[in-house]
Amino acid sequence: MINKEIVVCYNTIGKTLTRTFQKSTRKKIKHYTRGDDMSQSMAAKHSIWPREKDIIFNLSARAQQAEKELGTNNVINATIGALMDDEGKLITMDTVYDEYKSLDNKDISAYAALEGQPDYLEAVKKVCFKDYLPEGYIKAVASPGGSGAIKLAAWNYTEEGDEVLTSDWFWSPYVSITEEIGRKVTTYKLFDEQNNFNFNSFKESFLNIASKQERIFTILNTPAHNPTGYSIPDEEWDKIIDLAKEVSKNPDKKIIFFVDIAYIDFASDDNASRKFFKKFSNLPENVLTIVGFSMSKGFTAYGMRMGSAICITSSENVSEEFYYACVHSCRANWSNCNRGAMKLLSNIVNDEAKFKAYTEEKNKHKQMLRRRADVFVKEAEKVGLDILPYRDGFFVSIPCENSRAVCEELTKDNLFMVPLKAGLRFAVCAVNEDKCKIAPSMIKNALEYIKSKDLAEVK
Incomplete structure (x- = not known):
């Protein structure tokens, strides 16, 4: 029998209650336990969720x-x-925490800029792209970890009721982050019968969303995908981008790629794993790429909650729009991020000897x-x-x-x-x-x- 701590069911009179979404209206469940009467609820309807522990x-x-x-x-x-x-x-990592402990107290305790400290935002671009900075307008905004970057992108680049596309093997908080704001995750099959990237399934799902929505927001977790360890090959990226270009010929369509690179620093080859970034250069103006950067894995800084959302676009106007939309969301959600973590990354990345060590x-x-x-x-x-x-x-x-x-x-x-x-x-x-x-x-x-x-x- 499966342990009751693992599987939590909500039943009343033998009927299982489920949470479902409609395109623009969220139907939420009420909380019951077997044999109990309905109790008073104080939370707003949009904040009532199943009372279950995170399984991980x-x-x-x-x-x-x-x-x-x-x-x-x-x-x-x-x-x-x-x-x-x-x-x-x-x-x-000693090189990370020795640097952190050497920081002046003011560099840790003072408020940071809403968008992130200027030196951090430049350092993020360096450590993210290295020798493969795409051509175009690049803007970065600080976020609390990679999760914060996902929230910034999903909130500002989808509409309520929209479907968000990702693979059928995915990091489960994608659902939590998107459904809280009234969006719904839709999946394509990541692998075909030969265990290669299933471009046909991706294309079918992508075009299906494009036929229904103005915005096609796609999360691609690569390289070193969570949970499979898979990385999308460069030749498959070419197909994905060619598909986006084809759909973008309709000026009413807006295509957003969110590339979740949380594990990129533990891909085998730091350079080879970043070559695909160049493919986002000079794309049509209605194709926007947002990269979700995180310090958690690459800097063993899980609890510092520091990351960034980085946009890549051929349009200066789109990059400015990204910046101000995200800064507004930062102010509305978490105000500013971890200044000490930002200073830490900046000091290491901008010092050749420290970065080498x-x-x-x-x-x-x-x-x-x-x-x-x-x-x-x-x-x-x-x-x-x-x-x-x-x-x-x-x-x-x-x-x-x-x-x-x-x-x-x-x-x-x-x-x-x-x-x-x-x-x-x-x-x-x-x-x-x-x-x-x-x-x-x-x-x-x-x-x-x-x-x-x-x-x-x-x-």
Whole structure:
């Protein structure tokens, strides 16, 4: 049986209540528990959501409790989306935190500019694009992490009731961020039958939205996609952009690519992973690219909540519009961002010696991550565990049915993973090589056990 902490149902008189969206009207559910009368609600209707815990944090808490009781050596905690050392401790780069601790108190405590400090905004462009700065007008606005960049883009470049397009394997907060403002996530199939990028599915979904909406807002999480570790090849980017150009011939259509690069600094090759940025140069004026930059992974600064939304456009007017729209949203939502984190990044990026030392330290961790991923992928192939194509990044995904039941079964062997709609997510970033080697056979056994159990129940 699946643990009640994992699956939360809201039922009344045996009928399951669900949350649904219509194009411009959100229907929200009322909260019931079995056998209770309806209680007083004080929250506004648009703020009433199911009372459920985040499944990732819930499973992570259970894994940490198991580690306390059994010892870290006897638990595989593959739930954490952060880089951990071989003993299961959070990695914090010395070059980053030595710099942070050297900052003057005023550089940490003072208010920052609404749009972000000027030196930070220039440094963000350098570290984001490196040698592949696109041609056009480039504007950056600070945000609290990559999540804040998504919120800025979704709020300012979609209308209420719009569909937002992303792949069927995606980071679940895309739904939370968009549905809170009355938008709806629609997906295309990320992989075709040969496990290549499914451009045909992308094109079909893209054109379907274009036939219904003025704006076609698409989230593309690459390179080192969460949760699969996949990266869109350059030749597939060419097809995507050619499609956008074709649709943009209709001047009434507005095409927005949001490129979520949260994991780009843990792609194997810093330069090769950035070549695709040049493809956004000199696009039609009604095609806008917004890059979501984050300090969380590349600078091991998860809790500092620092990022940026960066626009790329061939139109000066569109870039100015982006800047003022986003600054207004910053003021309305979080006012200003973490000044200390901005100063930290600026100091490292703008000092050649510091940036070189930072890059060398980061590369050591990248090599560790690559070894772990290679061990997992190799062992998965050896034991016959089907996984999605991994290229780079923190996660590997395993397609399966009944993912929550499989995850719960694995907890019996003290292996904790994250269940997704269509499979399982294993965080190679958080698991040492030895555990990455034994995990695939454990997962394979759990999958076969749940499958046989399901078949038995059907009979």
